[in-house]
Amino acid sequence: xxxxxxxxxxxxxxxxxxxxxxxxxxxxxxxxxxxxxxxxxxxxxxxxxxxxxxxxxxxxxxxxxxxxxxxxxxxxxxxxxxxxxxxxxxxxxxxxxxxxxxxxxxxxxxxxxxxxxxxxxxxxxxxxxxxxxxxxxxxxxxxxxxxxxxxxxxxxxxxxxxxxxxxxxxxxxxxxxxxxxxxxxxxxxxxxxxxxxxxxxxxxxxxxxxxxxxxxxxxxxxxxxxxxxxxxxxxxxxxxxxxxxxxxxxxxxxxxxxxxxxxxxxxxxxxxxxxxxxxxxxxxxxxxxxxxxxxxxxxxxxxxxxxxxxxxxxxxxxxxxxxxxx
Amino acid sequence: xxxxxxxxxxxxxxxxxxxxxxxxxxxxxxxxxxxxxxxxxxxxxxxxxxxxxxxxxxxxxxxxxxxxxxxxxxxxxxxxxxxxxxxxxxxxxxxxxxxxxxxxxxxxxxxxxxxxxxxxxxxxxxxxxxxxxxxxxxxxxxxxxxxxxxxxxxxxxxxxxxxxxxxxxxxxxxxxxxxxxxxxxxxxxxxxxxxxxxxxxxxxxxxxxxxxxxxxxxxxxxxxxxxxxxxxxxxxxxxxxxxxxxxxxxxxxxxxxxxxxxxxxxxxxxxxxxxxxxxxxxxxxxxxxxxxxxxxxxxxxxxxxxxxxxxxxxxxxxxxxxxxxx
DNA sequence: CAGTGTTTTGCAAGCGCATGCAGAGTGGCG
DNA sequence: CGCCACTCTGCATGCGCTTGCAAAACACTG
Numbered sequence: 001x002x003x004x005x006x007x008x009x010x011x012x013x014x015x016x017x018x019x020x021x022x023x024x025x026x027x028x029x030x031x032x033x034x035x036x037x038x039x040x041x042x043x044x045x046x047x048x049x050x051x052x053x054x055x056x057x058x059x060x061x062x063x064x065x066x067x068x069x070x071x072x073x074x075x076x077x078x079x080x081x082x083x084x085x086x087x088x089x090x091x092x093x094x095x096x097x098x099x100x101x102x103x104x105x106x107x108x109x110x111x112x113x114x115x116x117x118x119x120x121x122x123x124x125x126x127x128x129x130x131x132x133x134x135x136x137x138x139x140x141x142x143x144x145x146x147x148x149x150x151x152x153x154x155x156x157x158x159x160x161x162x163x164x165x166x167x168x169x170x171x172x173x174x175x176x177x178x179x180x181x182x183x184x185x186x187x188x189x190x191x192x193x194x195x196x197x198x199x200x201x202x203x204x205x206x207x208x209x210x211x212x213x214x215x216x217x218x219x220x221x222x223x224x225x226x227x228x229x230x231x232x233x234x235x236x237x238x239x240x241x242x243x244x245x246x247x248x249x250x251x252x253x254x255x256x257x258x259x260x261x262x263x264x265x266x267x268x269x270x271x272x273x274x275x276x277x278x279x280x281x282x283x284x285x286x287x288x289x290x291x292x293x294x295x296x297x298x299x300x301x302x303x304x305x306x307x308x309x310x311x312x313x314x315x316x317x318x319x320x321x322x323x324x325x326x
Numbered sequence: 327x328x329x330x331x332x333x334x335x336x337x338x339x340x341x342x343x344x345x346x347x348x349x350x351x352x353x354x355x356x357x358x359x360x361x362x363x364x365x366x367x368x369x370x371x372x373x374x375x376x377x378x379x380x381x382x383x384x385x386x387x388x389x390x391x392x393x394x395x396x397x398x399x400x401x402x403x404x405x406x407x408x409x410x411x412x413x414x415x416x417x418x419x420x421x422x423x424x425x426x427x428x429x430x431x432x433x434x435x436x437x438x439x440x441x442x443x444x445x446x447x448x449x450x451x452x453x454x455x456x457x458x459x460x461x462x463x464x465x466x467x468x469x470x471x472x473x474x475x476x477x478x479x480x481x482x483x484x485x486x487x488x489x490x491x492x493x494x495x496x497x498x499x500x501x502x503x504x505x506x507x508x509x510x511x512x513x514x515x516x517x518x519x520x521x522x523x524x525x526x527x528x529x530x531x532x533x534x535x536x537x538x539x540x541x542x543x544x545x546x547x548x549x550x551x552x553x554x555x556x557x558x559x560x561x562x563x564x565x566x567x568x569x570x571x572x573x574x575x576x577x578x579x580x581x582x583x584x585x586x587x588x589x590x591x592x593x594x595x596x597x598x599x600x601x602x603x604x605x606x607x608x609x610x611x612x613x614x615x616x617x618x619x620x621x622x623x624x625x626x627x628x629x630x631x632x633x634x635x636x637x638x639x640x641x642x643x644x645x646x647x648x649x650x651x652x
Numbered sequence: 653c654a655g656t657g658t659t660t661t662g663c664a665a666g667c668g669c670a671t672g673c674a675g676a677g678t679g680g681c682g
Numbered sequence: 683c684g685c686c687a688c689t690c691t692g693c694a695t696g697c698g699c700t701t702g703c704a705a706a707a708c709a710c711t712g
Contacts, residue, residue, distance in 0.1 A: 011692045011693080012669080013669095013692055015669095017671090019669095021670095026691090047373060048668035048670090051374055052670045054697075066401050067398045069393065072395070075417070079417060089416065089418070093405045111414060212594070236595070239595040266592070269569065337662045338662090338699080339661070343661085343701090351660070370698080370699070377667050377668070
């Protein structure tokens with residue numbers, strides 16, 4: 001920077017201002033500095049700038065599992081939004097262990113301007129503590145005291161049930177994971193919608209994670225349930241159910257209709273393509289980044305929440321019960 | 327840091343050394359400092375440290391598409407290895423455009439100690455330029471002048487062909503993307519292996535990307551090709567072929583056997599599970615990180631290359647031609 | 653106990669940039 | 683032409699930590 005200053009016949013301060021506060025320096029001076037800078041291939045050292053300003057222009061993103069397409073798409077969207085806002089992105093894959101995630105988050109908090117937590121596995125107290133320590137925004141989850149961008153699953157689940165009921169299904173299996181406070185909020189609307197449409201609900205709430213293998217296992221219980229349709233609460237488990245049914249020689253949607261919640265590219269890489277409750281991961285992620293950025297600029301505003309609408313995307317995995325095989 | 331120093335009755339230098347060069351300070355002094363530090367909840371500011379040292383302890387990872395499970399798994403593995411080595415990780419999703427990737431890489435290079443390029447879309451000149459500018463390691467690609475960790479696809483492809491030949495297939499379709507220098511290296515061994523086993527090879531080298539949709543399109547041409555087996559050069563296109571065949575009412579492996587190159591979790595979320603040439607993404611990624619770290623420590627060594635063995639994982643999508651439907 | 657060789661510790665000078673404050677320029681007006 | 687109100691620019695200091703160099707402390711000799 002000193003070199004540029006000398007070469008351009010100005011002081012280092014001016015050079016600095018050319019890059020950080022361009023309009024405080026006269027146009028011709030600015031141009032001269034920029035020319036010299038280009039010639040000398042100079043760009044301000046972001047590190048030094050961060051140190052001096054106390055702003056890193058870096059965001060941290062924590063996800064439980066990058067390899068899961070749901071989170072991978074969030075990562076992708078967050079990355080793009082961050083870049084558009086001229087922020088760098090630190091990524092951490094926390095795994096399922098809450099304590100690890102918390103420790104990681106704390107470490108990361110001190111190297112970034114703010115943290116994005118996607119589907120955090122932490123408990124409320126941890127999230128609260130992080131929120132008090134610095135800017136935090138949640139993606140795909142809602143906490144009262146923390147900025148969050150999440151999908152309106154309740155309404156969406158109603159649409160799913162209505163769709164199945166309209167096709168004539170009268171008994172539905174709902175595959176969801178461990179019964180916790182966080183998932184409970186999604187079960188209720190399913191139940192209500194079923195009641196409303198005169199549909200019987202067979203809940204299959206395992207003490208298990210929503211993995212492919214557990215989906216296969218769940219599929220084994222479907223034929224004896226008397227149901228004609230299955231709602232899977234995430235895509236992994238949905239593929240498991242699909243695979244399990246196929247293994248049994250059952251047809252989707254011939255023998256059973258199948259709907260998944262989550263709608264990444266995987267819903268279309270399977271045959272038949274899955275009818276899905278689409279969660280707008282990209283706008284959710286984008287909003288999350290924006291909320292965080294706002295929070296960074298204004299640390300003491302009221303927490304803001306962005307509830308995003310879901311949409312039902314009807315594909316080939318749902319049909320009238322007993323319909324001919326496709 | 328000054329506070330800690332005062333409180334512990336030592337100078338700031340000593341506190342600094344406690345954290346960066348622990349064994350240059352006497353045990354009891356060190357302990358006293360650590361105690362005070364804990365009490366005051368002090369941790370060295372990594373930014374300031376980076377600035378002073380000229381080392382960021384941060385690596386940059388560039389991938390063309392995080393949402394693609396192949397890259398997602400690389401990201402995950404790299405992340406874990408980096409963490410184990412106490413390095414933070416910057417992530418950038420470059421998309422398919424080479425120029426963007428290059429610009430991004432350059433920007434990132436100046437905020438990190440080194441760059442990891444996974445399946446770079448850049449041309450050789452760009453990679454060379456980056457390599458000259460700073461530490462770089464490639465993951466899943468090989469460049470002579472740059473450290474690289476990649477899979478021995480040539481040998482693997484031979485195993486694939488041998489497997490199919492052993493099952494009795496005499497005519498095979500090979501679906502690969504645009505004919506470029508980089509993919510050419512993989513086609514030759516397939517051809518050779520086919521010649522060796524008396525198998526006819528029908529190449530289907532499109533001017534297309536290896537996407538799901540192109541796989542579906544490719545599947546349309548399979549039945550008329552007279553072949554009984556298909557090798558897909560990546561997982562996306564393999565799923566497309568599988569979906570396309572299913573849509574035509576063909577059975578895998580009843581009517582056609584199918585082998586995919588790449589073996590992420592997706593190879594098992596489809597029914598039937600795909601026989602795959604397994605690429606050890608995690609060790610490949612780990613080696614990539616290690617190579618980069620070595621390069622950072624020793625900027626002027628000879629470039630090193632880690633060629634990793636692939637393995638054929640036989641699952642349900644391959645069988646003798648004309649075998650009964652499963 | 654002086655003398656010598658080793659640790660330990662402190663001092664001071666950076667690392668590269670940002671920014672409050674004050675002085676230098678610039679333009680406008682009477 | 684003098685004066686005022688702005689706009690630009692430079693000086694000096696600070697961000698929080700690292701590290702070469704030298705002084706201080708300590709451990710061993712003979």
